[in-house]
Amino acid sequence: MSRGDAAIEALRAWTPEVDGWIIAIGALAAIACAVPGTLLVARRQSMAADGIAHAVLPGIAGAFLLSGTRDLAWMAGGAAVAAVAMSAGSAYLERTLRVERDAALGIAYTVLFALGLALVVRAADGVDIDPSCVLFGAIEFAPLDRVQAGGHEVPRAAIVIAAVAAANVAVAALAWRPILASSFDRGFARAAGARPAACDAVVGAMATATCVACFESLGSVIVVGMLVVPACAARLACARLVPMAMLAAAIGCCAAVLGHVAACVAAPIAGLDAAGVRELSTAGCVAASLGACFAGVAWVRAITMRNLPVDGTRATSLPCAP
Amino acid sequence: MTDDHERLAISIDALDVAYGPRTVLQGATVGIRAGAMTAIVGPNGAGKSTLLRAVMGMLPFSGSVRVLGGPIDACRKRVAYVPQRAAVDWDFPITVRQVAEMGAHARLGWFGFTGRRARRESLEALADVGLADLAARPIGELSGGQQQRAFVARALAQRADLVLLDEPFASIDATTERDLLDLLAKLRDRGTTVVVVHHDLSTVRDRFDDAVLVRGTVIAHGAARKVMTAELLARTYGDAPGHGTASA
Incomplete structure (x- = not known):
């Protein structure tokens, strides 16, 4: 069998119960990440996405060690405590010791992440949680953990991520105006009673909840990519936040599909199946697809900008964006 | 006294x-x-x-x-504050109309079903300062003077x-x-x-x-x-x- 035939054979072996749900969970994660990701990127806080995604680890691991379960309430509670610890730690370094903002975040979250890894290794005997799953997720196994919902068996991860995605959209819609004002002009927002500090907390809470929900499926490294890369790509093409969030969700969904297809066909195409490697990591391939999507959007933007007249009205985003 | x-x-x-x-x-x-x-x-x-x-x-x-x-x-609703230029993120993805709308929201309330009214009033304010044609443009693409005009429009929409x-x-x-x-x-x-x-x-x-x-x-x-x-x-x-x- 040729490598191409092997790749087609790999796709033919797809089943909706497994592969369909893997893609659906990836797409739901993309939608859940689009709202906080867009806000963080537009507010120039991409590093905070990195920080939150890593800093929640000790909270999740600590909650697991304490409770012995992966119950969502415990996980979310532990993650929230860790996220607040990271915010407080980086704010202390920034304000008291005058450490530069990104550096302060970097110090705070790497310390917490290292603590989290130590806790995970400590918990490894508990079998339910292990370091590689923490880093790269286990989206391939997510469809196997099912619960009853509306008379159907649905993967638990899909329900959790969909709930967080819906909550993110609802919260962003509700707090849209003060978040917009405090992101663009903090001084005005503060003077006009829009409570920018509360808006910061809302955005941080959305990012934390999303990281917790996506943690098992995507892992702490890939979830950063899902938060930041689609939003950065969308920023290249959009001049307003709502289209930017929608495009970010669409780019993330594309990457989820492309990533799982790539994970299935890359091994046979590269001839790795002969060495016993049947599939690559879906989460890793999703991350690579995110990079490819970003490159694609950047390329389209470059072509479009080149064709625009240089008359002083050249836009900083694609003309169709608003 | x-x-x-x-x-x-x-x-x-x-x-x-x-x-x-x-x-x-x-x-x-x-x-x-x-x-x-x-x-x-x-x-x-x-x-x-x-x-x-x-x-x-x-x-x-x-x-x-x-x-x-x-x-x-x-x-607070009756006072419009325009901070220094450096305090504003001019690259933030927001249009001129959305900036003016902030003034209306500051007066009408940050929550609630006031979107249509805020939109109408912000467009009127932008027309007052001569920026109606640029309402859909990103604020970052305007000149410094136009950006300040947009802030005056925001104050007008706030009816401060x-x-x-x-x-x-x-x-x-x-x-x-x-x-x-x-x-x-x-x-x-x-x-x-x-x-x-x-x-x-x-x-x-x-x-x-x-x-x-x-x-x-x-x-x-x-x-x-x-x-x-x-x-x-x-x-x-x-x-x-x-x-x-x-x-x-």
């Missing part, structure tokens, strides 16, 4: 402000007339912006500050009785500054109190009704033509470097 207080948009008495161990303002006392266009002038680091931020209740202070007859928290602008003419050319001053004068003529932190001393005497000279405290305040004297300016600026266009 009561009559005086009723005519004052801002009444500041014995205001002290410090950033940590550094005292920025000490014993500042000034009344800013309602319905007047007032310039706050002084050298860099004199405490002009701090004075505005104290008025808006954005930093801790001791002393008394009354705005529109009461504490600032009782009248008091507008505080912190160095609105920074980084814009003389022609644009003149146009903006015309716009602010029009705002004043409608009955709005306009307070501007200003650096160009050459325009204060002719374009502003009142002036407040600040250097660590209020050196003098009153009608611009009376306050902008060589003696008071010398006391305000002393040997302060870079006060540029002082002509008095």
Whole structure:
């Protein structure tokens, strides 16, 4: 069998119960990440996405060690405590010791992440949680953990991520105006009673909840990519936040599909199946697809900008964006 | 005394402000007339912006500050504040109309079903300042003068009785500054109190009704033509470097 035939054979072996749900969970994660990701990127806080995604680890691991379960309430509670610890730690370094903002975040979250890894290794005997799953997720196994919902068996991860995605959209819609004002002009927002500090907390809470929900499926490294890369790509093409969030969700969904297809066909195409490697990591391939999507959007933007007249009205985003 | 207080948009008495161990303002006392266009002038680091931020209740202070007859928290909706350009993220993905809408939301409330009304009022405000055609453009693509016009439109949409602008003419050319001053004068003529932190001393005497000279405290305040004297300016600026266009 040729490598191409092997790749087609790999796709033919797809089943909706497994592969369909893997893609659906990836797409739901993309939608859940689009709202906080867009806000963080537009507010120039991409590093905070990195920080939150890593800093929640000790909270999740600590909650697991304490409770012995992966119950969502415990996980979310532990993650929230860790996220607040990271915010407080980086704010202390920034304000008291005058450490530069990104550096302060970097110090705070790497310390917490290292603590989290130590806790995970400590918990490894508990079998339910292990370091590689923490880093790269286990989206391939997510469809196997099912619960009853509306008379159907649905993967638990899909329900959790969909709930967080819906909550993110609802919260962003509700707090849209003060978040917009405090992101663009903090001084005005503060003077006009829009409570920018509360808006910061809302955005941080959305990012934390999303990281917790996506943690098992995507892992702490890939979830950063899902938060930041689609939003950065969308920023290249959009001049307003709502289209930017929608495009970010669409780019993330594309990457989820492309990533799982790539994970299935890359091994046979590269001839790795002969060495016993049947599939690559879906989460890793999703991350690579995110990079490819970003490159694609950047390329389209470059072509479009080149064709625009240089008359002083050249836009900083694609003309169709608003 | 009561009559005086009723005519004052801002009444500041014995205001002290410090950033940590550094005292920025000490014993500042000034009344800013309602319905007047007032310039706050002084050298860099004199405490002009701090004075505005104290008025808006954005930093801790001791002393008394009354705005529109009461504490600032009782009248935030009636006060429009335009911070320094550097404090605004001009690359944030937001359109000119959305910026103007913020003013309407500040008045109508940040939550609730007021979107259509805010949109209509913001478009009217943008038409007032000559930016209706640019309503859909990202704010970052406008020139510095147009961006300040958008902020004036935001104040109009807020229907503010008091507008505080912190160095609105920074980084814009003389022609644009003149146009903006015309716009602010029009705002004043409608009955709005306009307070501007200003650096160009050459325009204060002719374009502003009142002036407040600040250097660590209020050196003098009153009608611009009376306050902008060589003696008071010398006391305000002393040997302060870079006060540029002082002509008095």
